[in-house]
Amino acid sequence: MPPRSRQRDAKIEGGVGSPNLGARRTIHAEMDSSRPMISLLLIVVAICSSGSMATTAGQGPVFVEEPGDVLHQLEGGGNRHVALRCNASGTPPPTYRWFSNGSEVDLTDGRHSVQAGTLVVATRRKGRAATAYSCLAANRHGAVRSRTALVLPQYLDPFPVEERDPVHVRLHAGLVLVCAPPPHSPGLGLRFRWLFNEFPALVQQDARRYVSQATGDLYVARAEAGDGGRYSCYVTASIMGSHTSVLSSFVSLGLKKDATPAVKLAPHVELSLPPVTRVLAGRDVRLECFALGNPVPEVSWRRVGAELPAGARVTASGAALEMGSARAEHGGTYECEARNAKGSARSSTLLVVNEPPSWVRGIPPAELDIGDRLSWACEARGHPAPFYRWLRDGEALRPGGPVELGDDGTLTISAVDLSHSGMYQCEARNGNGTIYSAAELRVLEYAPHFGSSPDPGTAHVVRGGAATLLCRPRASPHATISWERHGAPILNSSRVFVRERDSSLLILNATEDADGGAYTCVAENARGRANLTLQLHVQEPTRMSRPPTDVTANVSDSVLLPCQASAAAAGMNIAYTWEALGRTLDPGRDAEKFWIASQSEDSGDLTIVKVRLADSGRYTCTARTPIDSVSASATLRVKGPPGPPASVRVMKVTNTSAMLSWKQGTVNNSPIRRYRVEARTPQSRQWASVSTAPAEIEGSAVTAVCEGLVPWTEYEFRVAAVSDVGTSEQSAPSRRIRTNAAPPTVVPVAVSGGGGRPRELTITWNPVHPELRYGDDFGYVVSFRPNSSSSTSTSSLMAPRGRHGGGGRNDDVGGDEDDERGWTQAVVPHAETALYVAELPPDVPPYAAFLVRVGTFNSAGEGPRGPAVIVHSAEALPSAVPESVAAVGASASELDVSWLPVPQEGLHGRLLGYSVSYWPAAAANELSAGTRQNARVSGEATGVRIAGLSATTTYSLTVRVLNGAGAGPPSRTANGTTLKPPPSQVPHNVSAQVTPGSGTTLHWDPVEATENESAVTGYKVLYWLESNGPGVQAVLESERTSAWLNLTSDGVYTVEVRARSPGGDGLPARLTVEVTTENHASALEKMPAKKGDRGSSGHNPLGLASTMVVLAAVLASFLLG
Template identity: 25%
Template structure:
């Protein structure tokens, strides 16, 4: 029969002396919010009634949300625990009134629109109100009571003290003098990581480190031919030292592949993550000459980079001409995307030329300490891709219009932890008078502080992406004439992340074990289970269902071992490991800290602690002077509490004597005897004991005092002799189990280690007791970090430091960060420095050599230590230390050249950054020689300073191939040479002359000019043909203005536009290259045609004609100008309003006044315009007429002009016309 919890709590608190208004701590495993405790039970899932009962067994109830702040707290914890689960609350739908929501426990009504995700979730079927997630939103939804869900229990902190559970650990039932005596199975603390080898190395290593006692034995396996093979058995070039696998002289076809570490001792075996060892690779571009790219002037275009194979990644750059790099910060109308394409917002004839794509191998980072990124990563340059721009009439200012390829995300399927790039690029004219301005916003939130904008704000970078970075990102592009915007929905994929990892289980023999693990990932993971490295399947005694493992009857010696839950999706695999120990032993008091000789004050209270350990869990019975004590919580002055302790209240002389606590199970029993002496004085009956606790765990120090209730007493706690302020320190509170004198240190920190003193004062006397709390966790902060002045090299320093406190767990690794005056951002310099790599001297200093530094640079360092519990704080930065000077260690990059003045050779390069120069006195040695003179000596010139170009005289060696290389030097010597590049000397003035020049009328304002192209040879052109210049002037003017137009291609024809109708022009043609123009051709006399019709057709009407046709009628035009030609016919232009007007799709209908247009579609709105044609060209177009298959749609221009100004007329027209038309179309 269950006793009313409310009555029990009332009775207990009525007889316990008041402790004022202090609030007590929540039990272990419960979350605290203000004055309430919350327990989030993910597994096992239950239906509503089972969940409600489970909460009641703890004296709690399903959660009831009172206000907005409490709702936000609950939502934050739900996001923390799992995004995929749903959680029962106490709320329900009233059975009699639809959409009336109430709390079941109280019957109070809930506001209808309180915490629902949205209206749809509120209208779902089901009587229970639950917490759920929809997209990024967490809030209320509905569910049937029968659904198996997680649930949230809630209880007042005042009422939480009966929820008492003793946790088991590796020392349960054992007497251990220190932590080193704890025997346990292996746990991998440092796992290997994917490793990329860039260039040949003498050796590389993969390493994993495991904790365990006895010390684990390591093995490495390689996946090969659908099986795993122990690596050290393959070949002698593999060496295994502890967990480090060393591969000597690694080569791709032998050593690349997937590897896995395992660690094993007498308690079982665990496997580490599967890691990939790969070799970086960059192939070659095809030798096939790419097809030219054709583009119309004043339109947008792009050039695709030719295909190249690579591993793991590459970056792109583009080169114009002989080797002039595209600089998008200067050439602002160009954009280089991470997809390799070069985009132009608007192209012109000046952009005509040859473009080459430069691909460079890219390595994000290196995990392996022995690997290093070489000074020059491999790169390849493609064959020239020719861009040919066709002459067109300028459209004036237009755009911006965001290109269809954008917004683009890289990587295309981003995962958590990636650096994610969002790119935005718009088409349109952009110059100083019409600049395109890019901006970004997050539609559903704010940017994180890891967002960086670059490349004129066209690129948004999210560093090390997290879940909260998901959302809608909007790019807006503005100019003086228009604006465009586009939204991109950023969603992440990820490998499984263990949101509910396995924890060690210490279970009773013959008990049922239900083990859950949970991983969050997109897409959802699949689960497998392993025991001691062997795949588990459902059997008679073990049931496996996805992420749940059930052992119905745990047997010692059979089910003990190391278990692993493995979550896997296409992005990776994650392991969670823990030990299962099946316990079977008779009760004992080996770890009991209870005092057995206790003094209690007359009329006071005392508590006797029966801290027995046994498996199965012991039953507790008490005797007083040999007679069993009958327990009655509601009435008795002597009570056995739920945790087995015995509490005696209002002590009197008869309570003095011997008490015994007996703990028993099926394996036997053990008894602990107490002697109570009743005195008149104030006494401490239970003193605080020295205690160890891990960081973030909760420690409890008991301090029970016995005193006569008629005395006024005060309990106080001091930490390192400073009184604890409970009101202003969230880490300290009074114990729920011992609200009078017990102290709880919640979420303990390292700084909470120290002496705690309990003081009890009365009007008669004062007594005190103290104990030491040791908080175990990550190491402390390294101190005394400095560089050894006697061991400083050109690229290395020897650091030494005083090791920090290990805080209870041995230090396993150190990590070093560095920065320099010239590169002030902190960066990871060396990670995973194992203790085996650390030197220790007689003075206690630790030291290590840090390499990979730049010469002649002032560096600061900081360092952190880590152990199995985590990473300690970074040390204070060291003093600056300068590395020794050396010759430059890197060659100059981006060696290019070409162009320049006639009879010169121009050589260009990117100068070394200041931190790459190695020492003072930087300069460059420039080498060049004729490419045909391979094997001969180089010409050489040394120049001082941080220069980037050099020009030398080469006389008549115009447009000749030269080999060039650059070498940096300083006061300490010469650095390595760059790779050899081939460039051309400057071109000379062309000798070729175009012949057979001919000009004829194209229309009334243009001429068609043709000629025979010049031979594009070095002898004729003294370079390469860049294009042709057509010169023209009016024959009939005395002092004519001479005009010219250039075309940047090798074709022998062009159309000269913008001329007067019915006029005569003299024409010449010249070829040109980068040096200038060649000789003038012969002069030819050409003429333009008659003027095009000046009027446009009127009275355009459209009538329904057939199932896919309409009849268009119009009134023609009359030619009145003497310069205009006779109308030869009419053109009819028809298009869908959402499509772009295209003159080439206009239909020539002849000399008619009506025409049937066919091939039309239902439910579309069309535009039609009509123009007259003659030999002089096309005339003006008629006003736009709107129609559908049902016929013409009336639209009176005059009704709308008054509504709009010149700047917004088009937009207003569209909106008004659309509103008139939509219903009309839908009625068809």
């Protein structure tokens, strides 16, 4: 049969049943990329056929079924039988032997028999010990041992019949009643309960009483009066599906009662946790903790350093902590704490979750030749960590000679021979179980072999290259190799030779045409001889028919680098690869950037998409055939925008210029044509182009002068290079510099002033912007003089004070502002100051006009003087008093007040208007009148109508003059009386008469005024289209009790009629008139409006006439009071 593993000096590992590795005959050539030396490696590996192997067909035993643990119940009479099954596959079929407690089972003892591999065991009634069994399955290839199975008797004996001694405890003390369960089979699950006095009364568990399911003992934290009585331990178990129960003898519990009060006791953990609790993975966990004490302690649980596992639950009123299906992560220290009013107590345990061994890696079967190296490694997990043992054919394997055993589960045989064949088992064991991994080692012996029908191997090599012919047949033991040509052994020379230490290699250097032909490899060992003939062809080398050429491209262009080669041998495959940028290009990974023509296109052209500057460099195309390779290179030059200039520095500075220098940046294969310079100031923060000298900075230049700069201003500069391809990024900014100072060229704007305190001249202006100050120590020169030929003295003018003035007035100035006579100058040395206040002599009248101009200066000199403007000095309170003040009633709520203009000399400033104060004359005077009000009149007006007054009331009033300084003295008090109120009666019997095409005539009854009302002087009619709203009204006045209305347009009109009088208009009577195209009109009665209201009321249509429709509106008049 063919070998299942053929790896000399190799590590053999994997799972049982790993795929077999068959040998195959291959021809492989290795080429040296350099030329002209070409190296060829021709390898010949044998394919073994079943007919050539000196081995025995078949398979060693492999377990299909292994015996498992068996439980059996001990009964009072007769024997019971249990069956242990053992079944293995193999060719020939295995035979079985059984072992009990390490010794072979005697099948003639009457208790044991074998039926088709199954061991039948007759159990004994009094046999309470567990018995271990294992089977050994064997055929001619070897033997394997099964796992060990236990035959376990199951039993629960009754309690002894002896009476138990009574127990006496003090009332409120803690106690424990011991169960002492009877003998039972190990591992049998028992359930414990306690009877109280008689069956079936059971002790109820609570925080005070607990039955341990580990020992069966009954714990009482504090004895109560009702606890006295008889107790029996009640044990139940399930054996082989049968329910079994046993009862202990009763024990009497007596309570001692003292006259003294019960003593309070701190908790004492009576049922404590063991130091270490071990549990098998997958099993349920139950931790018990119970304390005695008075009062009854409360028990709580925690895991030290972590939360309790998910699914953990506290039961039995806190005495038990349960967790299902233990896992490794459940491990840790668990602590219970019992606490009452007197104190607390703790107990803890370390929970260790053990795991039986399980395979991580088993051993695979192996077939090796004589002299090969075997290396097997098995690995198992478990807790605690398993230890390993090796068996061969069921017996423990001992190290020695070529056999080495490692503690980590490794087996090594440095050189196998036929005696090492057999069945091997790796055993992994810990305290929780034992597992086996089995595999067969088969050592083969056979003659050299190259395959059942070997074809001559064919290889190609280029002329002048080197070829290595490798001959490695299958043979066990290993074969000796020799080489022949033309029927004669090959003699070593400097050019053609067999390697000294490895005769399987025939080496030919500097091949010639004559080296082509057949070579024969001869292999021989003790089992036989075989040979194989190889054909070597010498041919012309591959050449580059279309090599890549140098290319220059712009950034973002796509370029094509050609590459095509031709091989001497027709049909020989050529593979193309490209190297560039320090690596081999991968079309799969770089598909978006590089694309190499497919094999079907018979070329290796390289397309580079959207080239970048970084793509510049040397590109090498290599064409490879199975026997050689050829390469050619080309350079890609990518032209792009230049790099930014570096090291921009300011070399020389004047007040309006700065000389810059810089270093040229990278050219990027396109010469720099010119440079652009930009600057910015801290105030603008925006970069802007600046004028330079020369205006066009050539690409070879590294200096330029920036012109047109503002004096005494901080600047930063940056430079950009421009080529035919594009513009570079901006350079890094230069360090910030300041231009030299220069005299200022601007003057303040918005020169104004005025206001302030008496005998002060206040001058204001807008400060000059910092960029226009042109130097430090910036300030202002303020000049002023009277705007007249008067002899006003200015000798006592004082220095400016830091006080802001009020508003002033700017006026154009006559032609004498250039006359330097009489000017007073003051220096304001602060750039941000915008105010100058001068004190004037006492003889300067208020509101005197001055010519004022403001100039500038800085450390470099004085700037221009500003244009002269007129600014007035501070005003004084008016001294003029209005004369001929009079007040006349204009209506029931209004007075017309008038006075004469005041003379200019009494204003002492600019006239702003007048203030009229008025109050009821009934008050004693203006100041005591709580209802005094004021009305202001702007400008030069000499009268005002005061509204909102009471009817038929006399008012007192005064008038004052106003200027910028305030109000002057009041005038003499004048009195005026408002008129009587208008009639309160509304017009009655209002009717509307429509004349087709002519309009509408209204009629109403006359209104009579009362004695306290103003006489009726006429009537006022208002009307409007409702669609337009009351904002669009027509007003008609009449002295009669009728009026004609031009209501010719279709629509609904609202009409109001009211009486007129000197005291004002009375309340209206309102009605609605509808005009249609048929010349019909309808009038709706309206209730009189409330006083002061133009309100409305609902419509009430009346009948119509063909030529005239008169609607008498019955108006309910009323007066408001």
